[in-house]
Amino acid sequence: MKPIYIHSAVCITAQDSFEDGIMVPLKTSEGKVQAKHPEYRDFIPPAAARRMAPAVKMGVAAASKALQKANVEQPDAIITGSGMGCMLDTEKFLNALIENKEEFLTPTAFIQSTHNTVGGQIALGLHCKAYNNTYVHGSLSFESTLFDAQLALQEGSATTVLAGCVDELGTEFVEYVRLKEQQETIPKQVPYGEGTAFFVLSQEVKEEGVILRGLQTFRTVSEDDITEKMLQFLRENQLETESIDAVFLGTTGDSYDGYYNVVSKSFLPKIVRIPFKEYSGDFYTCMGFAVWWAQYLLQEQCAPGYNCEPDVTPKYQNILIYTQEKGQNHSFILLSKT
Amino acid sequence: MPQKIAITGLGIISALGNTVATNKKALLNSKSGVGKLQKIESIHATTIKVGEVAFTNVEMEALLHLPQNHNYTRTALLGGMAALEAVKQAEINDISEGKTGFISATTVGGMDKTETHLKEFITNPESQKYISSHHAGDSTQKIADLLGITGFTTTVSTACSSAANAIMLGARLIKAGKLDRVIVGGTDALSKFTINGFKSLLLLSETDCKPFDANRNGLNLGEAAAYLVLESEAAAKGKNALAYLSGYGNANDAHHQTASSATGEGAFLAMKKALEIAGIAPSKIDYVNAHGTATPNNDLSESVALQRIFDNKIPGFSSTKPFTGHTLAAAGAVEAVFSVLALQENCMFPNLNFEAKMPETQLKPVVKLYKKELQNVLSNSFGFGGNCSSLVFSKA
Known part of the structure; x- marks a missing residue:
């Protein structure tokens, strides 16, 4: 495909x-x-x-x-x-x-x-x-x-x-x-x-661009199973946790944040974790904001609002975004730099 | 040969009855379900006519075995009734077997409860359970839960073409191999919100609506839910397909937020795309179940679009909205069910209340039940925002 x-x-x-x-x-x-x-x-x-x-x-x-x-x-x-x-x-x-x-x-x-x-x-x-x-x-x-x-x-x-x-x-x-x-x-x-x-x-090629690599949602998953679902999602997209350079998490501070803690543990401690809802606020379609921000990091190789150093080795190659709402409607989106 | 999409189950609840069988009987007997508004208190109750479902919420709650203190809105209740009937007919033993999805359309969502409780949400704790049932996705999720579907589930809302778009997405997902089976359709309960909305637009008739008539003076609203079970050829193997969904198309009129263009461009393009996907010439269509809302604007625009697509050789056509009222987001699914019934019964349903041809186009719809061997039926659904969709159903 x-x-x-x-x-x-x-x-x-x-x-x-x-x-x-x-x-x-x-x-x-x-x-x-x-x-x-x-x-x-x-x-x-x-x-x-x-x-x-x-x-x-x-x-x-x-x-x-x-x-x-x-x-x-x-x-x-x-x-x-x-x-x-x-x-x-x-x-x-x-x-x-x-x-x-x-x-x-x-x-x-x-x-x-x-x-x-x-x-x-x-x-x-x-x-x-x-x-x-x-x-x-x-x-x-x-x-x-x-x-x-x-x-x-x-x-x-x-x-x-x-x-x-x-x-x-x-x-x-x-x-x-x-x-x-x-x-x-x-x-x-x-x-x-x-x-x-x-x-x-x-599907028209964009040189030095960003691709929407994967998208998967689940109606219900238990906290015990969420890591396996995430790993399976990465595997289906030929990636493992070590190849992820940043994780966007939909943390809100409610009692379902345990899901994010579990998922977060699978990744190296040094990689960036962005609790994107602390920036956009919570609304049903705030995943759009996370995707915008993630593609910006991959495209520009630095955070919005900063001037990027030219010729640096790319910091961001693959970014995973994960969110859920009250333990339901789990969603994983994967973006990659070409 | 493109993959065929089999229709293996139908479910409907409308002003004509609570099952496919009762709807069919009413259609074959030319008996309308439109009448006085009874279940909603409204100052317009005596001046409008509507297509209300006979069941009360309490009756449906009992039939669906819902627990006490549930927060199903009428939209979810109607949807649950129709979707369960469709799945039952499709003889699906284990719904979790294979990739099964659910795509539902609605415009009002939980509005029937929101408009009742809006001003007491803070003071009345009893009413607060309806805060989370307001949004459109809630009824879909509840129906999916009733069906036991945990796979791909979503909600479409494009005004009066919503269910047609839900059906179209389902067909595309099966063709792409992403789903083996999908339950598609729509549900909308009557609400004060929509009654007053259409009233304020001066689109409600005070009498029985008269689609395609020279003296048509607006629509009758209705409530309904209808679903179809679509299956890939492989998944439907060994079952009797009721009909096939052979074509679908969506286009935008891009003319006005609520009015249709004089040339019916969006409608024309939607029908053209649907015929292309079906791979058949317009002349192969034997019957058109038109959108035909009986508003002056829609019926003229649709008539012009029909003249264009059929090059003035228009097959038998009718609007079944005088039977059910205009059921908004459910209309595309209600009329999809009627289209399949037309194929099964080899008949065109009458366009009730028609008297005089409109001067601009001189078209006359089918006015009496008309028996004829049918191979392909086209069904139209158009909505606000210029959203136009057409579906083609073919004999099994």
């Missing part, structure tokens, strides 16, 4: 990720952190941007920049993922409905609350008539998106895929989610976040 190259990656989160700035851990005392929004006018006409909720703005801008960076005008497929969908407009329409007792409603928020609004808006902006799909499978929404992108390229239905994910905080429902989380014996310590990540993927 021909490898899948990441031709571009763009990300918006609470970090300065859109501008490839330095990654700084978030304060754990904050309950939720908003995304650092870029200047949208460079990507979306201001009049249109004013009507868009953060999820739509973030998604459209990131998708647009990802296409620009990859020099692609029209992808053959637009695939998006979102765990919660367009929460702000959902809340807006729901509250209007409740407050006005089903009267005097205008449709704008309802229209934009649809889960595939971002995918649809990207297609509309590009006049792109290609395959367009949206996955909304909780914490595996982005993985489903990548899975479809991989399939589209391998089966040959597309040669260039625009794949991405987006989730927004909204204002109300996230508070209920937090309330529920606080009732846990050991609740998550990282704040709730929001963001987007978009990638242009293709």
Whole structure:
């Protein structure tokens, strides 16, 4: 099977990720952190941007920049993922409905609350008539998106895929989610976040590029079995733990962090371990941020926001990303430098 | 020869009935399930008509043997009922044998519970179990658990074409050898959210909807769940395939967030791709189960797309939405089940309530149950965001 190259990656989160700035851990005392929004006018006409909720703005801008960076005008497929969908407009329409007792409603928020609004808006902006799909499978929404992108390229239905994910905080429902989380014996310590990540993927060779080497998810795995699942995943991709140069872990501080401790033990103590949710905050599609960061390390051979020394021997060849949600929906993603 | 995708099981729950058999009976008797809104309190209850499933939540909870204090939403309950029926028909003894997946579509997810409890989530601990059931993936996961599926599972949400896209993904995964068997379809419960959403868009008819009619004045919403068991030829060996899923296509209209283009470009491209995958000429299609929502915009756009793809030689076509209401994310699967039934029964189901041809296209759908040997059926599903999907079903 021909490898899948990441031709571009763009990300918006609470970090300065859109501008490839330095990654700084978030304060754990904050309950939720908003995304650092870029200047949208460079990507979306201001009049249109004013009507868009953060999820739509973030998604459209990131998708647009990802296409620009990859020099692609029209992808053959637009695939998006979102765990919660367009929460702000959902809340807006729901509250209007409740407050006005089903009267005097205008449709704008309802229209934009649809889960595939971002995918649809990207297609509309590009006049792109290609395959367009949206996955909304909780914490595996982005993985489903990548899975479809991989399939589209391998089966040959597309040669260039625009794949991405987006989730927004909204204002109300996230508070209920937090309330529920606080009732846990050991609740998550990282704040709730929001963001987007978009990638242009293709089997067209990119010299000195990064490939999406492997992707695997598991519905349920016990802490005892997770190491074996991880090792098997590496083996299937012709790698062993010694060949991994950095591990991204979805640590949140809740009672399921044991999974990460177990997995982490398999790797050499000296390699980098990045608890990426301490930077992006937690949201269903924050794996997009981890993939963006990991591909950056492989592509640039240094952390975002720093100037790299030229001609150094590559530090990063293979990076593994692992996350799970409350002991379920385990996901492994493997990226390699070519 | 491309790998054939066998359909070995069907399951459905809709306003027509709680099983495939009852749905079929209603279709063959031209008996609509659309009526008054009864299970949701709404100020629109007297002015709209809907296709409601007869079962109450309590009845479905009992049939699914759910424990006390579960947090299944109506979307999950409907989905569980239909998916279990589909798996039963496919005579799968051990669902964990081989690579089995589950792909479900929904637009509302747990909205029926969210809209009921939103303002008491903080004060009423009893209601808090429905916080985690809001997101769209929750119902999928619950149905997968009911079926005992631990393999590839995901949720598609592209508005009213969602289930067609779920079915399409399932077929692609089997063709690629990634799965041996996959249960595909969709589920959506009625909710105040969607009723008011479509009401605010002025898309709800106050009478029985009249797809493709000159005087059509909007849609009737419905709720339903429907699933199909798709199997590779190898996995289906020794079983009687009910039909084959031979083609699928998705394209974007890229015209407007909610309205379809005057040329029906997205619909045209989706049908074109589906026919290409099926490897058949348009003339081989014997019946089209149209999207036909009965909104002025959709039906005209779809009619133009049909004229284009069939070069004005349009086979018998009808919209079955007057039977079930528009069941949103489930519609593609509901109509996939109806397409298979049409092939099995060798008949085209009537487009109820049709009276007058629309002046622009002068097309007349099938208005009475029409018996004819059918080989290939095309089914259309179009949604917000310009999302257009078509599926081709062929006789076993």
